[in-house]
Amino acid sequence: MIGAALPELSIDLTPTMVVSTALATMDYTPVHHDTALARAQGSKDIFLNILTTMGLVERYVTDWAGPRAVIRSIDVKLGVPAYAGDRLTFSGTVVAGAGERLTVEVRGRVSLGEHATGTVTLETQ
Amino acid sequence: MTASDKREPAEAAPMTDEELHELAGKQAALGEVRGAPAADPVNVPMIRHWLTAMGDENPRYLEEGLAPPAMAQVWTMPGLRRGAKDRSPVDDMMAALDGSGYTGVVATNCEQTYHRYVRVGERLTPATRFAGLAGPKRTALGVGYFATWNITWYTDDDEPVAEMMFRVLKFRPPKAKAMEPYPLQPAVNQDTAFFWEGVNRGELRVQACADCGELRHPPGPLCPRCRSSERTYRVADGTGTLFSYVVHHHPPVPGRETPFVVGVVELPEGVRIVGNVVDCPVEEVRIGMPLRVTYRRMDDRLVLPMWTRP
Numbered sequence: 457m458i459g460a461a462l463p464e465l466s467i468d469l470t471p472t473m474v475v476s477t478a479l480a481t482m483d484y485t486p487v488h489h490d491t492a493l494a495r496a497q498g499s500k501d502i503f504l505n506i507l508t509t510m511g512l513v514e515r516y517v518t519d520w521a522g523p524r525a526v527i528r529s530i531d532v533k534l535g536v537p538a539y540a541g542d543r544l545t546f547s548g549t550v551v552a553g554a555g556e557r558l559t560v561e562v563r564g565r566v567s568l569g570e571h572a573t574g575t576v577t578l579e580t581q
Numbered sequence: 582m583t584a585s586d587k588r589e590p591a592e593a594a595p596m597t598d599e600e601l602h603e604l605a606g607k608q609a610a611l612g613e614v615r616g617a618p619a620a621d622p623v624n625v626p627m628i629r630h631w632l633t634a635m636g637d638e639n640p641r642y643l644e645e646g647l648a649p650p651a652m653a654q655v656w657t658m659p660g661l662r663r664g665a666k667d668r669s670p671v672d673d674m675m676a677a678l679d680g681s682g683y684t685g686v687v688a689t690n691c692e693q694t695y696h697r698y699v700r701v702g703e704r705l706t707p708a709t710r711f712a713g714l715a716g717p718k719r720t721a722l723g724v725g726y727f728a729t730w731n732i733t734w735y736t737d738d739d740e741p742v743a744e745m746m747f748r749v750l751k752f753r754p755p756k757a758k759a760m761e762p763y764p765l766q767p768a769v770n771q772d773t774a775f776f777w778e779g780v781n782r783g784e785l786r787v788q789a790c791a792d793c794g795e796l797r798h799p800p801g802p803l804c805p806r807c808r809s810s811e812r813t814y815r816v817a818d819g820t821g822t823l824f825s826y827v828v829h830h831h832p833p834v835p836g837r838e839t840p841f842v843v844g845v846v847e848l849p850e851g852v853r854i855v856g857n858v859v860d861c862p863v864e865e866v867r868i869g870m871p872l873r874v875t876y877r878r879m880d881d882r883l884v885l886p887m888w889t890r891p
Binding site: 467473476477479480481482483484506507508509510511512513514515518519523524526527528529530531532533534 | 631695
């Protein structure tokens with residue numbers, strides 16, 4: 457199992473995706489839904505909020521591990537913003553495991569570089 | 582500090598590095614401060630909405646009435662109830678950093694631990710503990726401080742179900758340089774004002790005769806076809822081809838770096854317009870090349886239309 461690669465997941469970051477996830481995570485900060493305001497603050501466009509990055513990392517790992525997996529922790533180091541109009545591509549590798557407990561290293565890349573890198577620990581049942 | 586104290590973070594007075602660290606120590610000493618309970622208990626509609634937005638098709642959550650663990654923070658977000666947000670030990674620290682010029686903010690780390698999955702019907706309450714301040718440090722974004730805090734979410738039975746460590750960089754944004762006034766200003770008058778107003782809105786306007794519709798550029802008082810002095814304009818679509826050009830090497834031109842290309846661009850609307858060809862190496866400029874208009878800010882007031890490869 458250690459060294460096993462997770463299948464890649466590539467997500468099209470449409471404005472609809474950025475806005476609907478911001479609102480589903482109850483985050484009404486304007487830079488996640490108001491393009492004019494995001495640009496006025498020096499951003500290229502609206503961008504994903506952190507709660508969504510965490511949610512997508514979780515989804516990426518459970519898509520692979522299956523519905524019985526229990527996520528114990530998600531540690532993410534945040535990098536470049538994931539702007540609307542870009543693509544977010546996740547890759548992952550199992551880096552440690554003992555018994556049912558696994559540690560997966562996850563990378564989420566966008567065109568500007570690494571948006572999020574980190575580790576997820578989970579229990580498979 | 583009570584919830585009714587200062588609400589405007591930017592009003593805090595500037596602090597020295599020592600004072601910022603002293604405040605950080607005080608905020609950390611407050612220990613864990615409970616916030617308001619979530620507006621709603623863990624519920625199916627919010628879970629379904631979240632799963633749909635994330636594209637998460639894991640059936641377990643809705644089948645077993647469990648919240649996806651990464652939703653931990655969602656339950657206690659203030660949403661649009663801004664006034665309802667209660668003060669945490671973090672807020673005063675952020676206000677002090679803002680007041681000291683560290684107004685930029687970027688999150689650097691988010692680490693969540695889930696002790697168990699929470700069930701539909703449980704209500705979560707957050708508790709925030711300020712963990713520490715590190716800095717000032719030189720970073721790619723500017724000089725700044727790293728501020729770290731922890732949030733623990735409790736059920737009504739005081740059982741901690743999820744924890745988060747969150748770290749942000751509060752940085753002093755590098756000062757934007759005031760633009761030098763561009764030395765070559767166009768003559769803006771009653772005949773040409775429409776053109777420059779258009780440029781400021783990102784529109785390439787071409788004068789048109791209000792009687793016969795003939796387009797003309799540069800603007801002039803009379804229609805060369807019907808002699809009418811009635812004028813209006815049309816907005817060109819912003820494409821063209823290079824009709825002719827020169828490469829200016831010498832003499833130096835104030836405000837410009839040589840060499841630069843001055844082109845005559847033929848618009849599909851039927852007029853020709855003079856402008857610089859930019860973002861294209863001089864040796865790649867060719868008569869007949871397709872171009873599109875681009876707008877360049879020259880100083881605080883002047884924007885010039887220029888031409889670039891599509």
